[in-house]
Amino acid sequence: MDTKILIIGLGNTILSDDGAGIYVAREIRKRCGTTPHIAIVEASLGGIGLLDLMAGYQKVVIVDSIKTKDGSPGDIFRINVEDLGDPSYPTGPHFLDVRTAVELGSKFGYTMPETIDIYAVEISDNTTFSETLTPGVEKAIPELADLIIEDCGLKQPE
Amino acid sequence: MGKKITINPVTRLEGHGKIDIFLNDNGDVEDAYFQVTELRGFERFCIGRPAEEMPRIVPNICGVCPTPHNMASTKALDYIYGVAPTPTAKLVRRLQYNANFIEDHYIHFFFLAAPDFVVGPDANPAERNILGVINKVGLDIGKKVIDIRKRTRDIIKLIASKPAHPEGGLPGGVPRGITEEERREIRKTADMSVDFALFAMQLFKDAVLKNKAYLDLILSDAYNLKTYYMGLVDDDKRMNFYEGRLRIVDPSGNEVANFHPNDYTDYIGEWVEPWTYIRLTHLKKIGWKGLIEGDDTSLYRVGPLARYNVVDGMATPLAQKEYEEMVKTLGKPAHHTLAFHWARLIEALQAAENLQVIANDPLLTSKDIRNMNFQFTGKGIGCVEACRGVLIHHYETDDRGLINKVNLIVATQHNAAPIALSVKKAAQGFIKGGEVKEGMLNMAEMAFRAYDPCLGCATHTLPGKMPLEINIRDRSGAIIQTISRGI
Structure with missing residues (x-):
């Protein structure tokens, strides 16, 4: 396997379910470890920070939390970067979307990922300071780790 | 297996800023209210934890001001342990802090202000973003912004391990010192920062x-708000981001208070209104007067424009020259909300010059980086200027040093009521007789963006854009129209 893969767990582990992406990344690391081809990082960043992280990788997997209109806590989603909307005027410089970050990186001549896969867990509470997940979200963490390991063809130790 | 969904525009997200604009019976703007998501339970989360954990926890409560939270918290620890940092430790802290100002101010200017002022407020929204700015100013300038950002973040990383959410922060000192080899690189960053600051100023x-x-827009009544102002000043009443006394000037520019931040509760009141989770700050000695501007208000503003208004001058020569030019053009006090952007660039220049001075200080590389002569007090108030304005951390502990009280006052809290008023004034020109003119959203947002507010921003839920929603309501509260971005 020559492809350089970066798995980014996004979130904030002191804001309850907001840390879901980070817990998934930790679960993948626990099961697969890291190899020269796979890096697993935890981050609490928006788009401009993501640019720094993603530059130089061919494939990036982002794991984050999400709140949808009709979702139930623990629902798992796969999202295309294109579905995140067009690059647009953000309401804050720290909240650039992933697409703008990639486009910006490419303009600057960085090697930006050819593919970005985004996975997300529907969450219940991201506004209470707490270091624990709500039950439905906690249950989804190993399930999403399974899905990403399978999708990315990552090998678990015998 | 996971479902595939489309995020925008059908998905509705929480965690966004919300503005409610109320119209009177004639359909003209009567009031505007600015709301943010409430983050709950921070004090409960902290109680019982060792105070020295706080500088590592607090950067995670805000995705926008992690370094200022880290620094305010560290300074509060100095007081809890009754120690002053050594001269070298203070230099290293100021090095980290000024690097943060450079990084943050330029990201704000080029990503948030320049789309309006360089691409244009009436430009196609699809081009009114950082990509449009780069198309206009050229790729090399864009690369320079990214390079300066990287180099200044490298300084923060060197001292506090992680630039996004610094982990360092010790009472009486810093976690590591600076070597002569590192000084050389810092000097280079400082010189490049000054050059870039002068370029950005000219741009x-x-x-x-x-x-x-554009100048007419800055000077227009729609973006003018008469309030008090508060900011840190040094002994000579010059601008200082890291320390000093809090000075308050009235809407005519007269000093009405000048106090040590430890006495903040004597001067700053917090008021609860049913329409917001934010405890609205105001001048305690005047009392809460509501959302009004002018001589009778008790509202004050913080941040770059406030700092410009409270100081007698800048602390460095090139920034002083630019400050004088701004005074010549706008006078003092300047109540022009869009002038926040101008003041921000002058501050970035001072921060770059500060970096140069620090980088050349012989004491920077001394090994004397920690004062361990603890005189435990159990109470600490740390105050800094965050890029967005005055930030106060107040902790109290039991006799084992475990936290039993926490109070934070953040810049967006100081500015929340003025933001509502600024949006109201900007909207007044675009809503008449119940008719909302084209461009209202961006004109109202320009008022809002000048403050660069943080919107309960510790969450990073997809899609990574902080949405904003404006509801226009009639007198009874019924929604007539909703305009939103990123929802």
Whole structure:
């Protein structure tokens, strides 16, 4: 396997379910470890920070939390970067979307990922300071780790 | 297996800023209210934890001001342990802090202000973003912004391990010192930062100040708000981001208070209103007067424009020259909300010059980086200027040093009521007789963006854009129209 893969767990582990992406990344690391081809990082960043992280990788997997209109806590989603909307005027410089970050990186001549896969867990509470997940979200963490390991063809130790 | 979904525009997200604009019976703007998501339970989360954990926890409560939270918390620890940092430790802290100002101010200017002022407020929204700015100013300038950002973040990383959410922060000192080899690189960053600051200043003058339409916009009544102002000043009443006394000037520019931040509760009141989770700050000695501007208000503003208004001058020569030019153009106090952007660029220049001075200080590389002569007090108030304005951390502990009280006052809290008023004034020009004119959203947002507010921003839920929603309501509260971005 020559492809350089970066798995980014996004979130904030002191804001309850907001840390879901980070817990998934930790679960993948626990099961697969890291190899020269796979890096697993935890981050609490928006788009401009993501640019720094993603530059130089061919494939990036982002794991984050999400709140949808009709979702139930623990629902798992796969999202295309294109579905995140067009690059647009953000309401804050720290909240650039992933697409703008990639486009910006490419303009600057960085090697930006050819593919970005985004996975997300529907969450219940991201506004209470707490270091624990709500039950439905906690249950989804190993399930999403399974899905990403399978999708990315990552090998678990015998 | 996971479902595939489309995020935008059908998905509705929480965690966004919300503005409610109320119209009177004639359909004209009567009031505007600015709301943010409530983050709950921070004090409960902290109680019982060792105080020295706080500088590592607090950067995670805000995705926008992690370094200022880290620094305010560290300074509060100094007081809890009754120690002053050594001269070298203070230099290292100021090095980290000024690097943060450079990084943050330029990201704000080029990503948030320049789309309006360089691309244009009436430009196609699809081009009114950082990509449009780069198309206009050239790729090399864009690369320079990214390079300066990287180099200044490298300084923060060197001292506090992680630039996004610094982990360092010790009472009486810093976690590590600076070597002579590192000094050389820091000096280079400082010199590059000054050059870039002068370039950015010129860009602002050419693109904005020489453009009559933009200058008229800055000077227009729609973006003018008469309030008090508060900011840190040094002993000579010059601008200081890291420490000093809090000075308050009235809407005419007269000093009405000058106090040590430890006495903040004597001067700053917090008021609860049913329409917001934010405890609205105001001048305690005047009392809460509501959302009004002018001589009778008790509202004050913080941040770059406030700092410009409270100081007698800048602390460095090149920034002082630019400050004098701004005074010549706008006078003092300047109540022009869009002038926040101008003041921000002058501050970035001072921060770059500060970096140069620190980088050349012989004491920077001394090994004396920690004062361990603890005189435990159990109470600490740390105050810094965050890029967005005065930030106060107040902790109290039991006799084992475990936290039993926490109070934070953040910049967006100081500015929340003025933001509502600024949006109201900007909207007034675009809503008449119940008719909402084209461009209202961006004109109201320009008022809002000048403050660069943080919106309960510790969450990073997809899609990574902080949405904003404006509801226009009639007198009874019924929604007539909703305008939103990123929802």
